[in-house]
Amino acid sequence: MRDRLSIAVTTRVRLAFHFAPWVDSRRRIRIGYLSSDFQEHATALLLVESLEARDTARFELHAYSYGVDDGKGMRARLRRAFDRFNDIRHLTDEEAAKAINDDGIDILVDLKGFTEGTRTSILALRPAPIQVNYLGYPGTLGSELCDYIITDAFCTPEGSADAYSERLAVLPHSYQPHGCREVVAPAPRRTEAGLPAEGFVFCCFNQAYKITPEVFDIWCRLLNCVPGSVLWLLAARGAEGNLRSEAWKRGVDGSRLIFAKDLPHSEHLARLQLADLVLDTAPYGAHTTASDALWAGVPIITRPGPTFPSRVAGSLLRAIGLSELIVMDQDDYFERAAELATDSERLGELRRKLAQNRSSAPLFDVDAYTLALEALYEKMWQRHSAGFPPAAI
Incomplete structure (x- = not known):
């Protein structure tokens, strides 16, 4: 170059x-x-x-x-x-x-x-x-x-x-x-998307290269503290076995990592609704994957850093009126995610707020x-x- x-x-x-x-x-x-x-x-x-x-x-x-x-x-x-x-x-x-x-x-x-x-x-x-x-x-x-x-x-x-x-x-x-014109189709059944019929679904559809050991540590801690939960990730040939192996090293059954295949965008948005909470990566965070999740009605937790690529999800959350999902450090990241995964009422309030803001906040105007x-x-x-x-x- x-x-x-x-x-x-x-x-x-x-x-x-x-x-x-x-x-x-x-x-x-x-x-x-x-x-x-x-x-x-x-x-x-x-x-x-x-x-x-x-x-x-x-x-x-x-x-x-x-x-x-x-x-x-x-x-x-x-x-x-x-x-x-x-x-x-x-x-x-x-x-x-x-x-x-x-x-x-x-x-x-x-x-x-x-x-x-x-x-x-x-x-x-x-x-x-x-x-x-x-x-x-x-x-x-x-x-x-x-x-x-x-x-x-x-x-x-x-x-x-x-x-x-x-x-x-x-x-x-x-x-x-x-955009604001793309209609999100009804979600498929969980089993059709490869997910278990029950249990909390943590999700991150960022590319696998964005997953650092520090972030994965927190994700495994969350899986350990939320019984029956799973981590839904984007399929990544060559990385799936490594990630499952790393999960086992952290005391998590590797089968609790579920890998989603590539789908056309409309089908991807539909299945995204099955996620309960999206977890961002750091220091390179979610960009299009974050705005897609918000358009599908799924909250995302992000920990911005000092660089542009680490701050995009935070920018999107501010523009949709959900700044409370922007956390400042790893401890806050874990605690906020654990709180939402174990408090269905609080999570429901956030999802309702997101649904209401989707048509009125600047992000999708x-x-x-x-x-x-x-x-x-x-x-x-x-x-x-x-x-x-x-x-x-």
């Missing part, structure tokens, strides 16, 4: 893209979204309703896709959501950057960051006057690849700006979008979220048009 970025910097000097100092005020602001995930993917699932809710009179949206076309409904839906959908898979980085520049993109938004299949080297060519790090990568891209990172005051609290090469563009609630996001884009563009450098907004 470093070599590709170094080559890109050399190419950028040679290309020397030129940007007009102003744009006809009658023209819509052109936003380009760069990603390989414009298909059935968590990023698309989170973002699609916000794209559909955009102000079409003020913004013109362009997709620059370098991922495969999986032929599924999300791909077709995204094509409809954008004004123009550009497949750049077969273009070189230089050709892709020229295409973006030729299209007159005002703000180029990267949805990928340093994740699998990334082409951040396109960003290094600086094909747009403003470049933004958003949603796909919860941290700085460094190397001056982007001018702004879209965030919120919980994910990047006061005093954290120096950890980012980008300027902070702060949304009023949570930085993460989420797509229209308000989109307005706030577009306001950030407006401010970025106004600063640039006035000749000012990027600054926190």
Whole structure:
């Protein structure tokens, strides 16, 4: 990756893209979204309703896709959501950057960051006057690849700006979008989901690499103190045997770990309702898995740390009005989870509060979220048009 970025910097000097100092005020602001995930993917699932809710009179949206076309409904839906959908898979980085520049993109938004299949080297060519790090990568891209990172005051609290090469563009609630139109189907029977007919269900559908020994210690303590409970995890080939073995070492019958296979998103949301309580990981916490759980009506306990990826679930809980599920240390984490697992009345109150807040709290208010996001884009563009450098907004 470093070599590709170094080559890109050399190419950028040679290309020397030129940007007009102003744009006809009658023209819509052109936003380009760069990603390989414009298909059935968590990023698309989170973002699609916000794209559909955009102000079409003020913004013109362009997709620059370098991922495969999986032929599924999300791909077709995204094509409809954008004004123009550009497949750049077969273009070189230089050709892709020229295409973006030729299209007159005002703000180029990267949805990928340093994740699998990334082409951040396109960003290094600086094909747009403003470049933004958003949603796909919860941290700085460094190397001056982007001018702004879209965030919120919980994910990047006061005093954290120096950890980012980008300027902070702060949304009023949570930085993460989420749709509100997807209907959660009735839950299947527990036995259909591989769960025992009775017993408390602790759940974590984060990727297995996020499970640390310290977190697993607490989970096993919870299983030991709540008779008949199980821990419901996402299937992870190669990790399941190790996790069961580690459970036995901690005095827990390994068969109390239940592994859920991958399902289509709608079926996944339906089965999520069978969980009683979601347990977050640390220091890399739940992101889409957290908002999915909340949309399905399941509370989540999280212990945020000092970094962006450790604080996303806390941001979501604040935006849904459940800050009481944000704990400060491992002892609080264990005690809060044990309390809820052994006090059905208290857990029921939380679930009822979550159900009520789902339709009124900011987290799932797509229209308000989109307005706030577009306001950030407006401010970025106004600063640039006035000749000012990027600054926190």
